[in-house]
Amino acid sequence: xxxxxxxxxxxxxxxxxxxxxxxxxxxxxxxxxxxxxxxxxxxxxxxxxxxxxxxxxxxxxxxxxxxxxxxxxxxxxxxxxxxxxxxxxxxxxxxxxxxxxxxxxxxxxxxxxxxxxxxxxxxxxxxxxxxxxxxxxxxxxxxxxxxxxxxxxxxxxxxxxxxxxxxxxxxxxxxxxxxxxxxxxxxxxxxxxxxxxxxxxxxxxxxxxxxxxxxxxxxxxxxxxxxxxxxxxxxxxxxxxxxxxxxxxxxxxx
Amino acid sequence: xxxxxxxxxxxxxxxxxxxxxxxxxxxxxxxxxxxxxxxxxxxxxxxxxxxxxxxxxxxxxxxxxxxxxxxxxxxxxxxxxxxxxxxxxxxxxxxxxxxxxxxxxxxxxxxxxxxxxxxxxxxxxxxxxxxxxxxxxxxxxxxxxxxxxxxxxxxxxxxxxxxxxxxxxxxxxxxxxxxxxxxxxxxxxxxxxxxxxxxxxxxxxxxxxxxxxxxxxxxxxxxxxxxxxxxxxxxxxxxxxxxxxxxxxxxxxxxxxxxxxxxxxxxxxxxxxxxxxxxxxxxxxxxxxxxxx
Amino acid sequence: xxxxxxxxxxxxxxxxxxxxxxxxxxxxxxxxxxxxxxxxxxxxxxxxxxxxxxxxxxxxxxxxxxxxxxxxxxxxxxxxxxxxxxxxxxxxxxxxxxxxxxxxxxxxxxxxxxxxxxxxxxxxxxxxxxxxxxxxxxxxxxxxxxxxxxxxxxxxxxxxxxxxxxxxxxxxxxxxxxxxxxxxxxxxxxxxxxxxxxxxxxxxxxxxxxxxxxxxxxxxxxxxxxxxxxxxxxxxxxxxxxxxxxxxxxxxxxxxxxxxxxxxxxxxxxxxxxxxxxxxxxxxxxxxxxxxxxxxxxxxxxxxxxxxxxxxxxxxxxxxxxxxxxxxxxxxxxxxxxxxxxxxxxxxxxxx
Numbered sequence: 015x016x017x018x019x020x021x022x023x024x025x026x027x028x029x030x031x032x033x034x035x036x037x038x039x040x041x042x043x044x045x046x047x048x049x050x051x052x053x054x055x056x057x058x059x060x061x062x063x064x065x066x067x068x069x070x071x072x073x074x075x076x077x078x079x080x081x082x083x084x085x086x087x088x089x090x091x092x093x094x095x096x097x098x099x100x101x102x103x104x105x106x107x108x109x110x111x112x113x114x115x116x117x118x119x120x121x122x123x124x125x126x127x128x129x130x131x132x133x134x135x136x137x138x139x140x141x142x143x144x145x146x147x148x149x150x151x152x153x154x155x156x157x158x159x160x161x162x163x164x165x166x167x168x169x170x171x172x173x174x175x176x177x178x179x180x181x182x183x184x185x186x187x188x189x190x191x192x193x194x195x196x197x198x199x200x201x202x203x204x205x206x207x208x209x210x211x212x213x214x215x216x217x218x219x220x221x222x223x224x225x226x227x228x229x230x231x232x233x234x235x236x237x238x239x240x241x242x243x244x245x246x247x248x249x250x251x252x253x254x255x256x257x258x259x260x261x262x263x264x265x266x267x268x
Numbered sequence: 269x270x271x272x273x274x275x276x277x278x279x280x281x282x283x284x285x286x287x288x289x290x291x292x293x294x295x296x297x298x299x300x301x302x303x304x305x306x307x308x309x310x311x312x313x314x315x316x317x318x319x320x321x322x323x324x325x326x327x328x329x330x331x332x333x334x335x336x337x338x339x340x341x342x343x344x345x346x347x348x349x350x351x352x353x354x355x356x357x358x359x360x361x362x363x364x365x366x367x368x369x370x371x372x373x374x375x376x377x378x379x380x381x382x383x384x385x386x387x388x389x390x391x392x393x394x395x396x397x398x399x400x401x402x403x404x405x406x407x408x409x410x411x412x413x414x415x416x417x418x419x420x421x422x423x424x425x426x427x428x429x430x431x432x433x434x435x436x437x438x439x440x441x442x443x444x445x446x447x448x449x450x451x452x453x454x455x456x457x458x459x460x461x462x463x464x465x466x467x468x469x470x471x472x473x474x475x476x477x478x479x480x481x482x483x484x485x486x487x488x489x490x491x492x493x494x495x496x497x498x499x500x501x502x503x504x505x506x507x508x509x510x511x512x513x514x515x516x517x518x519x520x521x522x523x524x525x526x527x528x529x530x531x532x533x534x535x536x537x538x539x540x541x542x543x544x545x546x547x548x549x550x551x552x553x554x555x556x557x558x559x560x561x
Numbered sequence: 562x563x564x565x566x567x568x569x570x571x572x573x574x575x576x577x578x579x580x581x582x583x584x585x586x587x588x589x590x591x592x593x594x595x596x597x598x599x600x601x602x603x604x605x606x607x608x609x610x611x612x613x614x615x616x617x618x619x620x621x622x623x624x625x626x627x628x629x630x631x632x633x634x635x636x637x638x639x640x641x642x643x644x645x646x647x648x649x650x651x652x653x654x655x656x657x658x659x660x661x662x663x664x665x666x667x668x669x670x671x672x673x674x675x676x677x678x679x680x681x682x683x684x685x686x687x688x689x690x691x692x693x694x695x696x697x698x699x700x701x702x703x704x705x706x707x708x709x710x711x712x713x714x715x716x717x718x719x720x721x722x723x724x725x726x727x728x729x730x731x732x733x734x735x736x737x738x739x740x741x742x743x744x745x746x747x748x749x750x751x752x753x754x755x756x757x758x759x760x761x762x763x764x765x766x767x768x769x770x771x772x773x774x775x776x777x778x779x780x781x782x783x784x785x786x787x788x789x790x791x792x793x794x795x796x797x798x799x800x801x802x803x804x805x806x807x808x809x810x811x812x813x814x815x816x817x818x819x820x821x822x823x824x825x826x827x828x829x830x831x832x833x834x835x836x837x838x839x840x841x842x843x844x845x846x847x848x849x850x851x852x853x854x855x856x857x858x859x860x861x862x863x864x865x866x867x868x869x870x871x872x873x874x875x876x877x878x879x880x881x882x883x884x885x886x887x888x889x890x891x892x893x894x895x896x897x898x899x900x901x902x903x904x905x906x907x908x909x910x911x912x913x
Contacts, residue, residue, distance in 0.1 A: 104861075116799060339751070451761075512772070513773070514629045
């Protein structure tokens with residue numbers, strides 16, 4: 015149920031092979047995707063969301079090829095959050111989050127009280143309810159990101175593909191979001207691209223990517239994963255295992 | 269020096285002065301910009317950038333001196349084979365210069381005037397908007413080509429045609445008010461335009477009074493209210509006029525309208541030496557209108 | 562991503578404030594529409610004179626002057642402005658570009674080329690087209706030609722862009738089609754200079770000859786286009802978040818973009834076939850709405866139509882009234898009115 019998988023996925027952008035032979039499966043729980051810049055993390059998420067045409071391989075949702083789903087059905091199963099919000103127009107925060115109900119309302123459905131409740135709940139969970147009447151382009155980067163995340167949550171899709179949802183957030187909000195993902199992981203499939211490795215190590219599973227290929231995939235306390243992390247980041251980080259949970263620490267010595 | 273030698277030198281001086289008298293044959297004219305032009309000899313190679321000026325040169329008998337015209341000059345037939353040098357806005361400077369003209373004739377609004385003058389060419393600028401302008405232009409150009417009497421001959425011919433045209437207008441149409449439409453915006457030819465002047469010479473009135481200017485852009489309602497007795501316009505526009513809202517009430521559209529084809533229409537809107545012909549064309553159309561009881 | 566100032570320092574837009582502004586704008590537009598319609602009946606070739614109006618209405622020519630000339634012209638201007646305002650709002654939402662206008666996708670170029678062909682038909686006979694084609698073109702008439710030309714222009718743009726997949730490709734294709742058809746039109750007027758006059762009249766735009774038949778056609782077009790477009794308002798909202806996000810929300814983007822382009826073409830084609838290329842209305846009406854009452858597209862589309870109608874009608878009344886019995890070109894007045902009001906709004910925002 016709600017299993018998203020990629021098999022031998024190959025994607026090229028502008029003549030360059032960005033994803034080479036990527037195979038992975040995402041089930042219920044929180045998976046963090048990490049890797050250096052240009053590793054193909056965003057492209058992987060887009061391909062999984064069905065937004066990126068692929069050169070070879072397949073993406074399957076519950077065993078069916080994702081291209082076989084009609085757009086509405088796919089949107090109800092998978093919610094995708096863009097890395098950067100390229101926002102134009104005059105929508106308020108609430109109106110933006112409301113658009114998350116589009117997969118259910120379609121073009122012509124009228125919103126009901128239930129929809130409003132869902133929108134409220136989504137905004138509350140990312141703590142952006144306070145400025146729901148402000149226009150998107152007036153908000154700061156972090157505020158906007160929380161609104162867009164609320165939009166993704168409002169779709170109530172069981173699979174959430176989030177591209178760098180925490181990048182512009184201050185530490186308290188990063189922590190709050192991490193806690194949110196943990197809660198959602200009980201019922202949803204959450205896949206998030208993260209740059210903060212320590213945060214990523216709180217996920218159920220970590221997928222390490224480099225140069226378009228999967229280097230490793232494992233749980234937070236897997237030593238093979240730690241080795242892969244250090245190797246992938248060229249020794250710029252080291253894993254500190256002394257605490258209750260492993261931490262990734264920038265390796266600044268010598 | 270003794271007295272005889274001094275008288276001899278004075279005689280020599282006088283003779284010398286006398287023999288340079290040919291300087292008086294130099295043509296001096298002032299064009300419509302106010303620029304003074306001096307020509308040592310009447311120009312033999314002429315470029316004209318305005319159709320009415322082309323026609324005037326030919327009407328003055330100097331057609332053979334034309335070496336190039338603008339693209340719209342198409343009368344008389346003989347100029348159609350001459351090199352076409354663009355319009356007033358996009359005259360081909362290089363080609364004009366390559367033709368080595370002695371003078372270039374243009375209208376005030378031509379962009380190339382400065383350019384051509386900086387390249388050393390004489391540009392005589394003429395503005396030709398009214399009957400008086402046409403007469404003045406004719407005498408200016410006649411002076412330019414060194415044949416001043418031709419202007420009078422030309423103007424007399426125009427006047428003769430005007431009088432003949434006026435005579436051709438049926439008595440029962442005299443004084444009736446004409447609506448002359450120049451373009452379908454609608455722009456009309458008012459009483460103060462040269463078309464209006466021609467109509468006045470024919471003894472006709474005009475629905476557009478002189479205070480509205482030569483070619484006003486009218487509110488269509490004005491024409492409906494004015495109920496012109498006669499309508500003159502390009503044929504295509506006349507045919508479409510009855511479909512205009514409210515214009516079906518124009519009595520003139522039932523038998524008192526002149527729809528001119530392209531060639532004749534061009535003749536009518538060009539203020540030049542063929543004004544007499546234009547007047548005759550208008551008179552012919554009027555003459556074909558039956559008397560209404 | 563740019564970092565806006567921290568939220569606490571910026572004055573907040575209350576939801577109540579928003580709703581009030583939207584209501585006020587609708588009210589203002591309705592009042593203006595009614596007032597200008599009355600003005601449209603009063604102002605004629607005798608200018609603003611009330612006595613002249615009274616004598617007109619009580620005179621024998623009342624039905625002719627007021628009923629057959631002024632009334633349809635007034636209503637026609639209102640509806641043409643509405644069509645252009647609606648098309649402009651769609652264009653700006655579709656391309657996410659505040660400089661977009663309804664003439665972008667080759668509709669204006671196609672319409673003027675078709676008009677030039679019809680005008681030059683008789684001269685072109687023998688040169689480029691056969692006698693039969695020329696006869697057909699002459700019968701078609703300017704109005705039908707302009708409408709067909711606008712649609713063909715947009716069709717060419719769609720073909721060149723290979724469908725409505727990408728906004729940028731569509732825009733570029735529109736520019737190319739515009740330039741090519743413009744050049745072709747210039748070529749035709751070079752061969753047949755007497756078509757130049759008619760072409761200039763068309764390109765300047767005019768509300769002078771709108772009769773009741775035009776009004777019915779325009780009303781039908783607006784009655785069809787407005788509801789359908791407003792139904793697609795949510796699409797334009799979703800598009801404002803980015804193409805990918807809109808696609809991820811389940812919208813079949815290529816088909817929907819195509820539908821919006823077709824609607825835009827129909828509105829624009831209908832408008833230019835009746836009044837020629839009136840400038841600026843489609844560009845500025847959505848801006849005026851957004852500046853005063855920012856809102857999602859479900860509001861903005863209809864409000865832009867209203868604003869466009871009011872703008873063109875105001876320009877038409879002024880065009881008739883200022884130098885009566887002469888008329889100013891209505892395109893000049895739309896630029897002055899629309900541009901002037903926009904400047905004033907911008908100034909107020911900065912000060913207040």
